[in-house]
Amino acid sequence: MSSQTYPGGVVIANPYPVDQVKIIQAPLPNKVVLPLQQRIGEEAKSCIKVGDRVLTGQVIAQTEDQFCVPIHASISGIVTAIDKQAIPHKSGLKSTCISIESDGQDEWIKTQGCGSDFLHCDRQTIIDYIQHSGIVGLGGAGFPSHAKLNKAIDCHTLIINGTECEPGVMCDDALMQYHPREVIRGVEILLHITGAQQAIIAIEKDKQEAYQSLLMFNHNDRISLTQLPTKYTSGAEKLLIKTLLDVEIPSGGFAADKGILCQNVSSVKAIFDAVIDQRPLVSRIVTITGDALTPINVEVRLGTSFEQVINLTDVNNQAHDYRMGGMMMGVDIETTQMPICKITNCIFVNNKTLKQPAKECIRCNTCNTVCPIGLLPQQLYWHAKSENIEKCTDYHLSDCIECACCSYVCPSNIDLVSYFSFAKALDKKQTADQERIDIARDRFEFREYRLDRNKEERSKMMAEKKQALKEKMAKDKEQGLEQTDKIAQAMARVKKTKEDNA
Ligand code: SF4
Ligand code: SF4
Missing domain, CATH: 3.40.50.11540 (NADH-ubiquinone oxidoreductase 51kDa subunit)
Incomplete structure (x- = not known):
């Protein structure tokens, strides 16, 4: 029997509602930038080169990893660069991308x-x-x-x-x-x-x-x-x-x-x-919302820059804060010179405001009442703050889905979820360090065991050799005696023949 709901969570109305939800078709971009590193899996390898003409839907990069998917050109045109560019990722790092300059024709590859x-x-x-x-x-x-x-x-x-x-x-x-x-x-x-x-x-x-x-x-x-x-x-x-x-x-x-x-x-x-x-997947619908513009949904080719998509709105001329993804789990970004990718579902454009500083935790317990997973964010916060990963594990840190419900309701404005993602990263590092120590210890123990085993095998081999030699000598001696007997017998036979013939 389904419950149709679950404990925790928060009811938040759309902060920027619209009268009617519509989809606007974005014009064909002049240029697209397509990252070779997708969200999951290994980086794809380019199968085209700078100067090539590509068609919309053509595979331009792929991997041998059966888990991954190929990357397709989202417009037709000329490949102008394969180099490192800013990609929409919270690390802010650059990654290898293929840039295509549009020929304005949007000529599609024949697909099956x-x-x-x-x-x-x-x-x-x-x-x-x-x-x-x-x-x-x-x-x-x-x-x-x-x-x-x-x-x-x-x-x-x-x-x-x-x-x-x-x-x-x-x-x-x-x-x-x-x-x-x-x-x-x-x-x-x-x-x-x-x-x-x-x-x-x-x-x-x-x-x-x-x-x-x-x-x-x-x-x-x-x-x-x-x-x-x-x-x-x-x-x-x-x-x-x-x-x-x-x-x-x-x-x-x-x-x-x-x-x-x-x-x-x-x-x-x-x-x-x-x-x-x-x-093939060459476009997606993206919501552009926030208090700096009238929200729209726009179907846009992958690789179009955030800036080009934001310019399709009536965005005002003030200074803005940008966020990709939702208001809860999204990531603040510094630049809009990065490409829309398959997981870009939303861009928030807000007028710049000063963030409220965090205050001390007043132990009000509010965060504990909204966690949809049933965790205790308040306790997790204290342990994450003191970098006590063992305690965080006891409080099931790994089950946290980083939904930010706890941060949203905190009256002290504490960004709890940032503490939890930091603690998870620390846990990962400590686990990796511990794994490295374990591997080094295992290697050392195996080396010791291997040396002992070699020593044992060598002495066993020497003992066996010694024994074999001993046995051979005894056999040879025995065979020597037999040989001596045979010679004596032959000599006796020769002597007897001689005497008989005399
Ligand atoms: S909601 Fe904020 S102030 Fe209240 S217990 Fe949780 S962390 Fe502390
Ligand atoms: S961020 Fe984690 S601890 Fe906070 S409410 Fe969501 S699941 Fe619970």
């Missing part, structure tokens, strides 16, 4: 897919199309969809996540309103691949238009729609499973272990495009 008659394609063929089309989780995780599907062997339930991951983000709402047919057909493809008995599309109650659009196009009795209360963080995978199916995924466990597969609604539409329209 299953077509609308996908029921005649077998499971693996469709999964391969999904991989070759570069589909990853578009909700923010960036996990390759084919890898998830390959793992879904005994899947009984599909959960299609149509709950916006964060307040203010509207791209999934817009997608469900304007592409309901593709979403429903995409879910049917997933039902065909996985053989699941049912698919549940989860939508928050404040997205009535999206709900009605999908309802109108759904004629499949294996697909149902469920409306959930609008509460952050309803979209977190484990919470969604608990809410819809009352199934607990234990710490360190996976949904697939329980026969459940979750996919974001935008990824499902991308799967439809890949399998039926034979279209």
Whole structure:
């Protein structure tokens, strides 16, 4: 029996609502920059060179790692550079990217897919199309969809996540309103691949238009729609499973272990495009919001700069703070000269304000009441602050999903989640250091053991050799005596012959 909710979480209304959610098609960019390092997996290797002309949808980089997806040109034009550039990552580091200057023609490569008659394609063929089309989780995780599907062997339930991951983000709402047919057909493809008995599309109650659009196009009795209360963080995978199916995924466990597969609604539409329209993932819908502009959802080619996309809005001329991702789990960024990538779902543009300084913890316990995972952020904070990782582990730091609900409600303005991500990084480092120490100790112990074993083997070998020599000498002696006997006997025979002949 599903509970339709979970303890904790916070109700936050969209801070910048719009009268009507729309999708604007961004004009073709003059230039795109495509990072070779995707969110997960190893860095792809370029398979084109500077000066080459590429077509939209052409594979321009790939890896041999079966877990990864290839990278496609998102416009047609000339490759102008393969060099290090700023990428949208919280590290702020630069990474190798391919730059393409548009020829304005948007000439597409000829692609191959299953077509609308996908029921005649077998499971693996469709999964391969999904991989070759570069589909990853578009909700923010960036996990390759084919890898998830390959793992879904005994899947009984599909959960299609149509709950916006964060307040203010509207791209999934817009997608469900304007592409309901593709979403429903995409879910049917997933039902065909996985053989699941049912698919549940989860939508928050404040997205009535999206709900009605999908309802109108759904004629499949294996697909149902469920409306959930609008509460952050309803979209977190484990919470969604608990809410819809009352199934607990234990710490360190996976949904697939329980026969459940979750996919974001935008990824499902991308799967439809890949399998039926034979279209690789070269664009996505991004929400541009904040108090410095009128919010819009824009469908934009991957690799377009944040700046170009922000310039499509009525952004004011004041100084701004920028944030990529949502207001809760997003990351503040210094520059807008970085490219939109597959997981860029939202950009916040706010008028610059002075951040309120953090004060002392007043032990009010508010943070402990909102943690959706049931952790104790207040206690975790004290241990993280004193870098006591052992205690943090006792308080299940690794289960923290860094949703920032605790930071959001803290009256002392303490950025609790930053302490937790710092403590996790420290834990990782200490574990890595400990692993290095363990490996060094294991190596030393193995060396000692190897030397002892060699010594033992050598003395055993010497003893065996000595014994063999001893035995050989005894044998030789014995054989020598026998030989002496034989000679004596021969001599006696010769002597006797001589005497007989005399
Ligand atoms: S909400 Fe803030 S002030 Fe209150 S207990 Fe938690 S950390 Fe301390
Ligand atoms: S950031 Fe971590 S500790 Fe804080 S509410 Fe979210 S899951 Fe709980």
